[in-house]
Amino acid sequence: MYSSQTNKCLLIDFWHSVAERESAVRGRLECLPARMSKSLRILVPVKRVIDYAIKPRVNKSQTGIDTAGVKHSLNPFDELSIEEAVRLRERKKTPVSDILAFSAGPAKCADTLRTAMAMGADRAIHVEVPEDQPLEPLGVAKLLKAVAEKEESNLVLVGKQAIDDDSGQTGQMLAGLLGWPQATQASKVEIEGETVTVTKEVDGGVDTVRARLPMIITTDLRLNEPRYASLPNIMKAKKKKIEKKTLEDYGVDGRRRLKTIKVEEPPPRKGGGKVQDVDGMISKLKELGKIWAFDVLPFPSSVSRPDGFLTLNATRSNLE
Amino acid sequence: MKESVSKFADSEVGPKVRDMDEAESMDPSVVESLFEQGLMGIEIPEEYGGAGMNFTAAIVGIEELARVDPSVSVLCDVHNTLVNTAILKWGSAAMKKKYLPKLATETVGSFCLSEPASGSDAFALKTRATKTDSGSYRISGSKMWITNAMESGVFIVFANLEPSKGYKGISAFIVEKGDRGFSIAKKEKKLGIRASSTCVVNFDDVEVPAENLLGKVGEGYKYAIGLLNEGRIGIAAQMTGLALGAWENAAKYVWNDRKQFGQLVGSFQGMQHQLAQAYTEICAARAMVFNAARKKEAGEDFVMDAAMAKLFSSQVAGRVSGQAIEWMGGMGFVREGIAEKMWRDSKIGAIYEGTSNIQLTTVAKLLQKEYTT
Numbered sequence A: 001m002y003s004s005q006t007n008k009c010l011l012i013d014f015w016h017s018v019a020e021r022e023s024a025v026r027g028r029l030e031c032l033p034a035r036m037s038k039s040l041r042i043l044v045p046v047k048r049v050i051d052y053a054i055k056p057r058v059n060k061s062q063t064g065i066d067t068a069g070v071k072h073s074l075n076p077f078d079e080l081s082i083e084e085a086v087r088l089r090e091r092k093k094t095p096v097s098d099i100l101a102f103s104a105g106p107a108k109c110a111d112t113l114r115t116a117m118a119m120g121a122d123r124a125i126h127v128e129v130p131e132d133q134p135l136e137p138l139g140v141a142k143l144l145k146a147v148a149e150k151e152e153s154n155l156v157l158v159g160k161q162a163i164d165d166d167s168g169q170t171g172q173m174l175a176g177l178l179g180w181p182q183a184t185q186a187s188k189v190e191i192e193g194e195t196v197t198v199t200k201e202v203d204g205g206v207d208t209v210r211a212r213l214p215m216i217i218t219t220d221l222r223l224n225e226p227r228y229a230s231l232p233n234i235m236k237a238k239k240k241k242i243e244k245k246t247l248e249d250y251g252v253d254g255r256r257r258l259k260t261i262k263v264e265e266p267p268p269r270k271g272g273g274k275v276q277d278v279d280g281m282i283s284k285l286k287e288l289g290k291i292w293a294f295d296v297l298p299f300p301s302s303v304s305r306p307d308g309f310l311t312l313n314a315t316r317s318n319l320e
Numbered sequence B: 001m002k003e004s005v006s007k008f009a010d011s012e013v014g015p016k017v018r019d020m021d022e023a024e025s026m027d028p029s030v031v032e033s034l035f036e037q038g039l040m041g042i043e044i045p046e047e048y049g050g051a052g053m054n055f056t057a058a059i060v061g062i063e064e065l066a067r068v069d070p071s072v073s074v075l076c077d078v079h080n081t082l083v084n085t086a087i088l089k090w091g092s093a094a095m096k097k098k099y100l101p102k103l104a105t106e107t108v109g110s111f112c113l114s115e116p117a118s119g120s121d122a123f124a125l126k127t128r129a130t131k132t133d134s135g136s137y138r139i140s141g142s143k144m145w146i147t148n149a150m151e152s153g154v155f156i157v158f159a160n161l162e163p164s165k166g167y168k169g170i171s172a173f174i175v176e177k178g179d180r181g182f183s184i185a186k187k188e189k190k191l192g193i194r195a196s197s198t199c200v201v202n203f204d205d206v207e208v209p210a211e212n213l214l215g216k217v218g219e220g221y222k223y224a225i226g227l228l229n230e231g232r233i234g235i236a237a238q239m240t241g242l243a244l245g246a247w248e249n250a251a252k253y254v255w256n257d258r259k260q261f262g263q264l265v266g267s268f269q270g271m272q273h274q275l276a277q278a279y280t281e282i283c284a285a286r287a288m289v290f291n292a293a294r295k296k297e298a299g300e301d302f303v304m305d306a307a308m309a310k311l312f313s314s315q316v317a318g319r320v321s322g323q324a325i326e327w328m329g330g331m332g333f334v335r336e337g338i339a340e341k342m343w344r345d346s347k348i349g350a351i352y353e354g355t356s357n358i359q360l361t362t363v364a365k366l367l368q369k370e371y372t373t
């Protein structure tokens, strides 16, 4: 029976009916032994990044972004994760016994963690890592694995990416390391007992997956609207605990494997021109040599040049 | 905290500023969200549902709100620095228990001192209180210029219980909106802070129970002086926030959007020097505001500092917001952005909680006392 279920899972990609697909996933998951406690212990990794409203500037030596004296704040995707954790608690469907905010970074991460706690996290752990030697996604994932195991987390809500390096890898790596199911780019999360249903928005529709705890969910912009920390909650956050830990405590080696060769500003945008209509736009693009072929198709499709010059995904009606 | 209030102000209040000004009314959802954010009970202890923060936090909140909308800021300012503080300082245990939780979470408050015939000379007030046989008080008279009156449920009213004693007969009482004989007679149409309601309120033999006497009989004038001395720092913060908001709004425009003679208008040295001068003045005013707050917090004598801070901040606010309009040219003059509104709003800083002349009189009096040998 198990093998037939597994086979079914392998076929998932070829099925079009979501219902069919869901029942297959459920079928597979029901084979897994139930092993988690009933309350949620949520781990929310948070990163201190340059504020989204600040225009980043490349440093003089072209090795990175100037961070000195620049306003930093909680990575917006991580705000979504914290908010979702708090909402899961407020919804009261499944009890939430712990919301743990975690950050690895310079001493100032304490501010970021305070913000997370003012939004509703119960406590925080801070692993101090020097500002000039940030961890790579794999390092963070290894660290999170150790934290999740030690703290007995059964749900990790992680931003789909950090707005500074845009790596977008940590959640997936963590799922791989832990061997837990993952649902990426969540726009909706529902938890009933140990069953988690996650919706993500895809081109032209939504994609719903279901899995069982423990699991990893990466959060996307449409998930919720994060609250502003209220003054009473800011005060309460001052009394919450930030535990200081080191990489060694978790047996993680923070050495980097990648070397940044050079960081450059994007070329300044040249002024645009105006075209009258779709035909005008197409001929302008052709004239500029920006597209290699362009057919206006009756249905949505992609037109791209092998060297990736420009990809258009368009029909005449949606261009007009 | 500053960041949180600033974010809240930008995204929740910002989009409504223009409409509220045009409509000359406060959007109830803004008031509701001020309560949700804890901005209406900044200094109220946690046990009463407040944030349990200090005076400086209130100043920071008032300033951040004013950066976006001075009308919303003054609603928060009067409520926190005059009404909440009065009850916190002089209210009985029962009064605190009854009113503080409401004031922290759902009911706006007003401070009623000025009258048609008594402005700068506040203690010439004519509103009378009489004690009834049952021990309750009956209040009768008319108050003018009452901020928040349209939104408020709780009014602190200064009335003279023993006119023969002059200002020493003034006592303070709590009146509720629903009390019989209480009415709002007129809502003023104003030059600035138009979303903040300012009304004439009448007290027509309003009867309040004995326990609604705030503090002690005959001490009302002391409370009013004390509250206004502190409250002034709040108004000063409203003015520095306003100046900063006006300056930032114009700076963004001249340094990013508007080009003339082939370059951004903010790159002309004539403009740059004005922007730099204005920013320097704002910083000086802010230093005065936070120094006054610090002294108050430390229990030092701060009366002169508060008076100077309010005087100077309102002058800077007027100057900078006026210049900001000029820096933006025609775009500063139209009722689209916030430039012209900030300038209109700045004028009130020189009037309420003591006009500029009254601040100068206070400063001069204290200086003269110190330098008279």
Ligand SMILES: Cc1cc2nc3c(=O)[nH]c(=O)nc-3n(C[C@H](O)[C@H](O)[C@H](O)COP(=O)(O)OP(=O)(O)OC[C@H]3O[C@@H](n4cnc5c(N)ncnc54)[C@H](O)[C@@H]3O)c2cc1C
Pocket (backbone or CB within 6 Å): B078, B110, B111, B112, B113, B114, B118, B119, B120, B121, B144, B145, B146, B147, B148, B190, B198, B348, B351, B352, B353, B354, B355, B356, B357, B358, B361
């Ligand atoms: C929008 C708004 C909101 C307000 N909110 C409130 C509120 O919530 N509660 C409240 O109680 N009051 C409130 N006030 C009243 C405010 O505090 C008074 O307007 C202020 O104290 C000035 O009084 P007045 O308007 O009667 O002016 P006046 O006292 O008539 O002053 C007129 C002019 O004479 C000058 N002057 C007066 N006396 C002297 C002097 N001795 N030496 C030199 N010059 C002098 C003044 O500086 C001023 O230039 C508000 C007023 C406004 C406009």
